[in-house]
Amino acid sequence: MKKIINDPKNVVDEMLKGIVAAHPNHVKRLEGFEVLVRAQGPTDKVALVSGGGSGHEPSHGGFVGKGMLDGAVAGAVFTSPTPDQVYEAVKAVDGGKGVLLVIKNYTGDVMNFEIAAEMAEADGIKVEKVVVNDDVAVEDSTWTTGRRGIAGTLFVHKIAGAKAEAGGSLDEVKAVAEKVITNVRSMGMALSPCTVPAAGKPSFTLAENEVEIGMGIHGEPGTHRETLKTANEIVDHLLQKIFDDISLAADDEVAVMVNGLGGTPTMELYVANLRVSEVMKEKGIKIAKTYVGNYMTSLEMAGFSISVIKLDAELKELLLAEANTPALVQ
Amino acid sequence: MKKIINDPKNVVDEMLKGIVAAHPNHVKRLEGFEVLVRAQGPTDKVALVSGGGSGHEPSHGGFVGKGMLDGAVAGAVFTSPTPDQVYEAVKAVDGGKGVLLVIKNYTGDVMNFEIAAEMAEADGIKVEKVVVNDDVAVEDSTWTTGRRGIAGTLFVHKIAGAKAEAGGSLDEVKAVAEKVITNVRSMGMALSPCTVPAAGKPSFTLAENEVEIGMGIHGEPGTHRETLKTANEIVDHLLQKIFDDISLAADDEVAVMVNGLGGTPTMELYVANLRVSEVMKEKGIKIAKTYVGNYMTSLEMAGFSISVIKLDAELKELLLAEANTPALVQ
Amino acid sequence: MSKTLFGMIQALQETISSQEAFLTELDGAIGDADHGINMNRGFEAVITKFTEEDTDIGASLKKLGMTLLSTVGGASGPLYGTAFMRAGAEAQGKETLTLEEAEVMLAAAIKGIQDRGKAVKGEKTMLDAMMPAQDALKQAVAEGLSVVEGLEKACAAANEGIEFTKTIRATKGRASYLGDRSIGHQDPGATSFTLMLETATKYLKA
Amino acid sequence: MSKTLFGMIQALQETISSQEAFLTELDGAIGDADHGINMNRGFEAVITKFTEEDTDIGASLKKLGMTLLSTVGGASGPLYGTAFMRAGAEAQGKETLTLEEAEVMLAAAIKGIQDRGKAVKGEKTMLDAMMPAQDALKQAVAEGLSVVEGLEKACAAANEGIEFTKTIRATKGRASYLGDRSIGHQDPGATSFTLMLETATKYLKA
Numbered sequence A, B: 001m002k003k004i005i006n007d008p009k010n011v012v013d014e015m016l017k018g019i020v021a022a023h024p025n026h027v028k029r030l031e032g033f034e035v036l037v038r039a040q041g042p043t044d045k046v047a048l049v050s051g052g053g054s055g056h057e058p059s060h061g062g063f064v065g066k067g068m069l070d071g072a073v074a075g076a077v078f079t080s081p082t083p084d085q086v087y088e089a090v091k092a093v094d095g096g097k098g099v100l101l102v103i104k105n106y107t108g109d110v111m112n113f114e115i116a117a118e119m120a121e122a123d124g125i126k127v128e129k130v131v132v133n134d135d136v137a138v139e140d141s142t143w144t145t146g147r148r149g150i151a152g153t154l155f156v157h158k159i160a161g162a163k164a165e166a167g168g169s170l171d172e173v174k175a176v177a178e179k180v181i182t183n184v185r186s187m188g189m190a191l192s193p194c195t196v197p198a199a200g201k202p203s204f205t206l207a208e209n210e211v212e213i214g215m216g217i218h219g220e221p222g223t224h225r226e227t228l229k230t231a232n233e234i235v236d237h238l239l240q241k242i243f244d245d246i247s248l249a250a251d252d253e254v255a256v257m258v259n260g261l262g263g264t265p266t267m268e269l270y271v272a273n274l275r276v277s278e279v280m281k282e283k284g285i286k287i288a289k290t291y292v293g294n295y296m297t298s299l300e301m302a303g304f305s306i307s308v309i310k311l312d313a314e315l316k317e318l319l320l321a322e323a324n325t326p327a328l329v330q
Numbered sequence C, D: 001m002s003k004t005l006f007g008m009i010q011a012l013q014e015t016i017s018s019q020e021a022f023l024t025e026l027d028g029a030i031g032d033a034d035h036g037i038n039m040n041r042g043f044e045a046v047i048t049k050f051t052e053e054d055t056d057i058g059a060s061l062k063k064l065g066m067t068l069l070s071t072v073g074g075a076s077g078p079l080y081g082t083a084f085m086r087a088g089a090e091a092q093g094k095e096t097l098t099l100e101e102a103e104v105m106l107a108a109a110i111k112g113i114q115d116r117g118k119a120v121k122g123e124k125t126m127l128d129a130m131m132p133a134q135d136a137l138k139q140a141v142a143e144g145l146s147v148v149e150g151l152e153k154a155c156a157a158a159n160e161g162i163e164f165t166k167t168i169r170a171t172k173g174r175a176s177y178l179g180d181r182s183i184g185h186q187d188p189g190a191t192s193f194t195l196m197l198e199t200a201t202k203y204l205k206a
């Protein structure tokens, strides 16, 4: 394992301190907790709290700030945070208008955030939850845990965050977050695995020329392996899975995220984005906004995911609204 | 070689198209050339042109836009662009006030940009050049090519770009660019090599646990190899080399860039940044602004560089000024 | 050697610590390679909170569960946290247990896990070791076996449960995303439960 | 087979193409692993611009140089580009060359490279093959050798030049950043020059 770290035990703590050191105008640490909140303290709008395991940086601490999150809770690497941490975040950011929890759909995340919500509600704080499940790689079935939440979560942070900033009530912010979740789909592929610092070795291995399709963002295996294809073939496959799941027609408007998993050169992300834009053009689908970069990573994994969100006037306006966070300024 | 590409021959062209597709409000392609210019065409201020080999994305095309560059020229991967390409960029961005070429100090870049400058001057365009040489890894000597230009180049783009935006004359913009170059130092280290797509295999190999210190940004070997140390030890070493070269005292003010080389998890960059901030604090040096992320990459290389620029009031004001480019908005 | 609750908790912590890599490896095959790390982080915290003074089984298991809940995270944190708390609630003030009481506690733990995680038998989770173990305890009670005899039957049943998890597809937890690819691998949570049960049994028997 | 300028340029292109990987590997050891790729990109463009109609050596070498200048990039692009253009300027209107004329052209090429790149002998660059080759040509002219004999001497000298580059530290170009670590490796540019010189010689001799 080759990593620029000190001790695997301290990696989350040091990372959070490093974020605060870099962006003191945006975020501060909630003393004693693995939680980042806005530097200027609670606002008098609906607050958004998200989080999850660490290793997805800049998610989620990098999106704390004006127009996005109010608090981000960092678990151990790839491990959802414990309820007490989430509970403290909720208490810290609530300005009286209530708190929306943005949860990625993993058994652990859902359970830990739910327990935290129960604790906060017992204190009289209004708490609502949304569960993001944008990953089309895995079949959705009522008999299973349902789909995973991956990079499409960023659109929830951005759009629901803008709604809250615009003065939306807790119900309204939750409603728009649900609308994002209904309209966003993602799928990813990996060229290489990643190594959890405390584990010290890669969580899977791939042969030279072999890739993992539809894997999650925690080093979990995907739906299958195959031989590396061209960028265009890969993008076509990922987009096809997305189109199979959400109906998009000519003149529809979307936003796109080509998300690097941590170890992917920016050059490759742009090569992939070219194909995404070509396919959309062929279909007559308009792209209102494109994000290309490392937004929801899996440590040093090489590979990428594509997220597509279908926009209406409200979603578009909120997506294009101002954001001022460590990792997204627009 | 595992890459998300189609054909190594088309990678630069497709990458440039992918950038334009993602950021049509910021940049457009100079038709027929490997050049990105501002979407809205030439301005009536001094123009800045930079560039170099590809593989350093988001440099340089990602920094074309308000407050930074006017044109970016993309050579083949890790190969400086040819004079005709640079010449076309200069002609396209000149709005009558002249053009500053920001060149990284590599024999090839310097020669190709110089020939382009001669061609443009023959057309009556005012052209000035600055050569960035921030890498302290390699001894500076009048007998050699001098130091390399690496990630510190971003500070030249940002600060000289802001000066041009503020209406500075070509001489003034050049002068402030020179001031940046006098005051910026960088040094990097790599955990893994990178693979030029057309070459198909890594340009060097490292044993498990071995790292390369002071390497360049083109997959070139560095000053030496050693066993992987802790993040704090690595940062201390890189900073010490920087401090050995530029005098910094208590109450001096600096800006810092912790730059990922393409394959480095954001988590590790922030762990490194924590140590940078601690060392600065110990020395009483104030940090006015910190950038953490992938700014000047080497394809998928894992590792990072630290850049430090000593600020005076002018440099600080220009550094903190507005920028609106694909890869930097502030 | 006199057997104490503290001694048993120490034994559990040692098992989790020595099996950390194994549990993580199992999770790597079908999950996110952290189950051992998670459990070990939890028990490292647990061990700092106990001394020989802790003799009330009910209060102790509640404290143990709360500690797991606030240190483990992931899926196993809330599940084991709830399980130990619910088991503790059945043993308020007790310093020793009959086999029958142990069975009631395990049943409560299972109920807690199902309340939180909504899983049933056969979804390739820890329940697939816990439920057979509980059935074995129930039968042992009926047969009038000793505590150690009963626990040994439960261990055997839990181990069969692990074998069973190899044959099925996961439909709950992170492994469910793998579909058929999860078949052939044993469930990490079923394994950690069985390891803890075996440790407790050996401790009482020694 | 009748020998033509086009035939020679084809032979050069074939050599560069077949040695692309080798030149890139040499550059990988002390540079950025692109010298073969750069030169090959250049000669692939060159070959599309020539036919058997191109018989004026001066005009052709200028065109060749301009093409390298606008397709190779890096350090070798402007250097070889300038070299071929300067050599061409010495052969305006010529369709054949004497050994003496060839020596004058190589001298002009070297001068061009030094004007651009500011290097001198012993800095581990292409000059360390070119300058000995030029010296050998000069001596061959003095000795009244034939063109092929003279070129063969030049090839031998250029190869000795390559050997010499292995023994020295680079102080120009990208390899200079390696300091003493560049010792032991031969210079890619000196190698590509020597390969081209050998190809030309073999073509004339065949």
Ligand SMILES: Nc1ncnc2c1ncn2[C@@H]1O[C@H](COP(=O)(O)OP(=O)(O)O)[C@@H](O)[C@H]1O
Residues within 6 Å of the ligand: A078, A079, A080, A107, A108, A109, C027, C031, C032, C034, C035, C036, C038, C039, C073, C074, C075, C076, C077, C079, C113, C116, C117, C118, C119, C124, C125, C126, C127, C172, C173, C174, C187, C188, C189, C190
């Ligand atoms: N809904 C559920 N009900 C019961 N057990 C579950 C459930 N979901 C997951 N598990 C158990 O949790 C184990 C994984 O725990 P762990 O790896 O620590 O958490 P995570 O999956 O969040 O990484 C699985 O092996 C399984 O036994």
Ligand SMILES: Nc1ncnc2c1ncn2[C@@H]1O[C@H](COP(=O)(O)OP(=O)(O)O)[C@@H](O)[C@H]1O
Residues within 6 Å of the ligand: B078, B079, B080, B107, B108, B109, D027, D031, D032, D034, D035, D036, D038, D039, D073, D074, D075, D076, D077, D079, D113, D116, D117, D118, D119, D124, D125, D126, D127, D172, D173, D174, D187, D188, D189, D190
């Ligand atoms: N200043 C110089 N003068 C002469 N030759 C040089 C000079 N700098 C570099 N070279 C030659 O260029 C070769 C490298 O070319 P190439 O790899 O194509 O360009 P780059 O170094 O830009 O990647 C070196 O091997 C050396 O022979």
Ligand SMILES: [Mg+2]
Residues within 6 Å of the ligand: A053, A078, A079, A080, A108, C032, C034, C074, C075
């Ligand atoms: Mg986990």
Ligand SMILES: [Mg+2]
Residues within 6 Å of the ligand: B053, B078, B079, B080, B108, D032, D034, D074, D075
């Ligand atoms: Mg090069």
Ligand SMILES: [Mg+2]
Residues within 6 Å of the ligand: C027, C031, C032, C033, C034, C035, C074, C174
């Ligand atoms: Mg797990």
Ligand SMILES: [Mg+2]
Residues within 6 Å of the ligand: D027, D031, D032, D033, D034, D035, D074, D174
């Ligand atoms: Mg080279």
